[in-house]
Amino acid sequence: MTGRIEARFAALKAEGRGGLVTFITAGDPDPETSKALVRRLPKAGADLIELGMPFTDPMADGPAIQASSQRALRAGMTLKLTLEAVADFRESDDETPIILMGYFNPIYSYGAGKFLKDAKDAGVDGLIVVDLPxxxxxxxxxxxxxxxxxxxxxxxxxxxxxxxxxxLKNTSGFLYYVSIMGITGTKQVQEDDVRAAVERLREHTDMPIAVGFGIKTRSDVQSVTQAADAAVVGSAIVNKIASELYEDGSARPSLVTEVLGFVREIAIGVRSE
Amino acid sequence: MSQPNSYRTGPDEGGHFGMFGGRFVAETLMPLILEVENAYAAAQADPSFQAELDELLASYAGRPSPLYFAKRLTEHFGGAKVYFKRDELNHTGSHKINNCLGQILLAKRMGKRRIIAETGAGQHGVAVATVCALFDLPCVVYMGATDVERQQPNVFRMNLLGAEVRPVTSGRSTLKDAMNDALRDWVANVEDTFYIIGTVAGPHPYPAMVRDFQSVIGNEVREQMLAAEGRLPDTLVACIGGGSNAMGLFHPFLDDEDVRMIGVEAAGKGIQTGAHAASITGGRPGVLHGNRTYLLQDDDGQILEAESISAGLDYPGIGPEHAWLNDLNRVEYVSATDAEALEAFQLCSRSEGIIPALEPSHALAHVGTIAGELDPEHIICMNMCGRGDKDIFTVADALGMEI
Known part of the structure; x- marks a missing residue:
């Protein structure tokens, strides 16, 4: 059976364009607003959705995504609710791949076997668990x-x-190339470096390659997808969420519209040829 | 669980002590961790490495530290003979220098040009800043903003030694968050930077490497006790945050089955209040900072903040080898509260003329609990792993006094 991720990359290839992977943290800034956002991401131009599973100690993430995790946790987000959010999304969208990204401890605490079963049932397609090499x-x-x-x-x-x-062994769906040395959202991606790295990777694999960390704008997305199959934008979207909060941390009524507007803007980077 | 033939052969190749330990880190760090592992193995096989370390431990750190019979406290407790291993007399005032000298020599061998570290109470930070001054390497110490506040004397000492102290405001601004930020720094600067972890935690090979460097404590105790009493001690007691001083004391004795060992965690305001730092007593297995071990966490696997009057014990985890020794029932893990530690702090100051750090004050509190019930022939050896100068402001505050 072909999974949603493979199907989506095949479709992108057929369209002759790169893909946009959007990252937000599940439950940021609160479970309901986050659900509304996720539901509308595909229409705004997200080809794949990467959903962060909030964790108190996200050691590979920069300040923006750390803060998003804390907002979500403060609003009562749990791994169980993250899986429910995926199931909710699947009611209206059976094609857009969802990749859960996070750290091992909440999964270990939930029970690895039970998590995998519940994730599959909810409609999750892939997993990125940062601290499991x-x-x-x-x-x-x-x-x-x-x-x-x-x-x-x-x-x-x-x-x-x-x-x-x-x-590469045991990796499937796509390979996620981290374009900078460091944590998320802290440095600027360099097109030449990405090109050289992607070419090097292509010598070893036929899998689609997505590039992330340090991709912030429409033009970053455009230049990265000249070399790679997809670009991942995370911190920039999460920062947009942060800018749409009241001082007490609650969402402004404009949050969903504004964040989706930003996604629409960067999505032009994979559609403007 | 079946008992191993020896408790001293771990970890396995993957860095596991039973189900604990391992290498739970981001891919960016993996090549580097493998490099540290290989470099450490090569250093161990090179007699000149140990010779240089021994020379520094003797001439710079002041080892061996004395083994001291605490006569007045022994009389006070009215039972077992109480000895202190005087690791607070080391240069920089704690056992932390033992490990830092080992790791800086390794960093030098590896050609690293920049050192980073995390610190809680600041004892490890001061020891790292010290060895960086000695070897002329730039040094960045991550320290939770909360700890920067409560450990000002150590912050000033680090600055005097030429280190940069970066207050960490992420998370809840204590040791756990300092370790997160140190790991983030390392990920961003893998090529030239060496991370000197201060305790027997983190990804393999750190728990084993730090243990090895700290084992000088227990090795000396063995020789000194044989000289003083003609036999091994009956009970070893040490405080546990991450657990490096305890592991250093215990490890050389693990296969001496008649030697009882007790690790004392920080019970903060009391285990039942939830405001404590006792990972084994009050936590369950989980994965954080590169290893599986006992962690303070909620039902969703989110890490809880530890709480203790002692910044050095204020960590929600414990070294994986301790977790393993606990599950095998080879070492007992108990706890002492802030109040008990404060009482022991004052008792020791007045009756022995030794102002202990708040960390070993926890160990002493437990010694006070058990010594009176034991036979006068029973020998307890407690690791006095740090001196209390750094804590006088915290203690004054807790006792409602002004300095």
Whole structure:
């Protein structure tokens, strides 16, 4: 059976354009607003949705996504509610892939086996678990593949030729290339570096390659997708959410419209040729 | 659980102590962690590495630290003989220097040009700043903004030593968040930076490496106790935050089955209040900061903030080897409250002329609980792992006094 992720990348290829992957944290700034946002992301131009599972200690994330996790947790978000949000989304959209991204402890606490079953049932397509490198594949990666989910791994500028086979093994759906050395949202992506890195990766894999970390604008999206199959925008969208909050942290009525407007704007980067 | 033939052979190749430990880190860090592992293995096989470390431990840190019979406290408790391993007499005032000297020599071997560290009470930060001054390497210490406030003397010391102290305001601004930010720095600066972790936690090989560097404590105790009493101690007691001083004391004795070992966690305002730092007593297994271990966490797997009067014990986790030794029942883990530690702090100051740090005051509180019930021939050895100068403001505040 072909999964939604493969189907979506095949469709993008047929259209002859790059894809836009949008990241937001589930439950940010509150579970209801977040649900409304996710539901409308595809229409605003998101080709794939990456949904953050909030965690108190997101060690690979910069200040913007750390803050989004804290907002969500403060508003009562849990892993169970994240899975419910996915199920809610699936009621109106059976095609847009959803990838859950996060850290292992909440999943471990939920119970790995139960999580995989509930995630699959909710309509999740793939998982990115930042603190599970290939060395720990038996924890969740192998059971996830057995459960029919894509396991998406990050390759980074430190992933050398010696390390790459370990990273590619068990990776499916797409490969996520981290375009900068560092945490999310902190540096500016460099087109030449991305091009060289993607070319290097293509020598080792036929999988679609998405590039993320440091992609903030329509023109970033445009230039990155010249080389890669998709661009991931996270912190910039999350910052837009942060700018649409009252001082007490609650959402302004304009939040959903404004954030979707921003997504629409950056989505032009993959549609303007 | 079946008992192993030896408790001293761990971890396995993947860094596991039973189900605990491991390498739960982002891919960016993996190549670097493997590099540290290889470099440490090579250093261990090189006699000149240990020789250089031994020389520094002796001439710079002041080792061996004395083993001291605490006569007045022994009389006060009216039971077992109480000895202190005087690691508070080390240069920089705690056991932290043992590990820092080892890791900075490793960083130098690896050609690293920049050092980062996390710190809670500031004892580890001061030790790192010290070795960086000694080896002329730039040093950035991450410290929770809350801890910067309550440990001003150590912040000033780090600055005097030439280190940059970066107050961490992410999360809830204590040791856990300092470690997050140190890891974030490392991810962004992998090429030239070495991360000196201060305790027996983090991804493999850190828990084993820090343990090895701290084992000098227990190795010395073994020799010194044989010289003083002609036999091994009956009970070892040490406080536990991450657990490096305890692991350093315990590890050389793990296979001596007659030696009982007790780790004392910080019970803060009391375990039942929820405001504590006792990961084993009040937590359950989880994954944080590169390893699986006992963690304070809520039902959703979100990490809870630890709470203790002692900034050095204020951490929601514990080293994975301790978690393993707990599950095997080889080491007992108990706890002492803020109030009990404060009382022990004052008792020790008055009756021995030793102002202990708040961290070992927890261990001493437990010694006070058990010593009176034990036979006068019973020998307890407690690690006095730090001195209390840094804590005088906190203690004065807790006792309602003004300095």
């Amino acid at each position: 290939p060395e720990e594949d038996s924890e969740l990666c192998e059971p996830a593949i057995a459960a029919g989910l894509n396991w998406i791994r990050l390759a980074t500028p430190t992933t050398d030729a010696k390390r790459l086979p370990a990273v």
